[in-house]
Amino acid sequence: MSAALQLDRVTALRGGQEVLAEVSLRVAPGETLPVLGSSGSGKTTLLRVVAGLLAPARGAVRIGDALASEAGRLVLAPEERGLAMVFQDLALWPHLTVHGNLSFGLEGRKVARAEREERVAAILSRVGLAGKARRHPGELSGGERQRVAIARALVLAPRAVLLDEPLSNLDVGLKQELLALFRELLHERGATALYVTHDPREAQALGPRTAVLDRGRIVHLGPLEALRARPDLPFARSVLQALGP
Numbered sequence: 001m002s003a004a005l006q007l008d009r010v011t012a013l014r015g016g017q018e019v020l021a022e023v024s025l026r027v028a029p030g031e032t033l034p035v036l037g038s039s040g041s042g043k044t045t046l047l048r049v050v051a052g053l054l055a056p057a058r059g060a061v062r063i064g065d066a067l068a069s070e071a072g073r074l075v076l077a078p079e080e081r082g083l084a085m086v087f088q089d090l091a092l093w094p095h096l097t098v099h100g101n102l103s104f105g106l107e108g109r110k111v112a113r114a115e116r117e118e119r120v121a122a123i124l125s126r127v128g129l130a131g132k133a134r135r136h137p138g139e140l141s142g143g144e145r146q147r148v149a150i151a152r153a154l155v156l157a158p159r160a161v162l163l164d165e166p167l168s169n170l171d172v173g174l175k176q177e178l179l180a181l182f183r184e185l186l187h188e189r190g191a192t193a194l195y196v197t198h199d200p201r202e203a204q205a206l207g208p209r210t211a212v213l214d215r216g217r218i219v220h221l222g223p224l225e226a227l228r229a230r231p232d233l234p235f236a237r238s239v240l241q242a243l244g245p
């Protein structure tokens with residue numbers, strides 16, 4: 001089966017430095033692939049390359065069967081990629097209601113009003129916010145805003161969702177609850193996702209295999225548990241410590 005997202009030997013530069021080096025990944029349709037890495041390892045850069053906000057210096061990005069980026073060039077502009085993003089700061093539109101935040105992207109895609117209303121109502125009810133459609137983001141709790149952010153991404157039925165540490169600002173209890181909700185939602189909707197995190201436990205909870213990024217290179221692609229056999233690898237120590245016995 002062809003991959004939903006594919007990176008072939010992608011190298012990317014920031015400020016003249018190589019911050020992604022020869023990154024190759026395939027994400028299957030419906031798979032959530034966690035990308036784990038410490039600060040500065042290149043996680044956000046990887047998402048920017050997939051989103052089409054940055055062209056790779058070398059290599060290629062494919063979305064489904066389409067070539068999206070190649071060396072030095074965006075073949076598809078960001079808005080032509082059919083992707084949705086969830087950011088750490090959520091980037092909700094403060095002047096729009098919850099309903100407005102969700103329907104805005106559907107209007108842009110010329111989805112008819114009746115279908116728009118149906119899709120927005122269905123996902124709001126699924127994330128437990130049916131009663132809060134007329135509120136503005138400033139009138140919601142942090143956890144409710146997170147729910148709006150994932151709902152806004154998924155209501156578009158995107159080709160893939162790119163999530164950039166969406167839960168890193170939350171306390172532990174809320175993080176667990178929302179992580180379970182995100183995982184279920186992505187699964188139910190058959191969404192393909194790249195999920196960036198610096199938390200090994202979060203990565204482990206999201207999918208059976210994780211891509212570990214270290215100084216711009218993929219140094220492991222598989223279950224994190226497999227690292228128990230390689231405690232000698234420098235990056236493995238901190239991962240194993242976080243996972244516990």
Ligand SMILES: Nc1ncnc2c1ncn2[C@@H]1O[C@H](COP(=O)(O)OP(=O)(O)OP(=O)(O)O)[C@@H](O)[C@H]1O
Nearest residue numbers: 014015019037038039040041042043044045046198
């Ligand atoms: N606009 C920029 N100009 C110059 N260097 C940059 C720029 N953006 C990122 N970098 C550098 O590229 C490297 C990778 O950054 P990136 O944001 O992808 O890392 P990250 O893994 O997402 O980190 P964090 O977890 O801290 O967000 C870092 O060394 C960073 O300093």
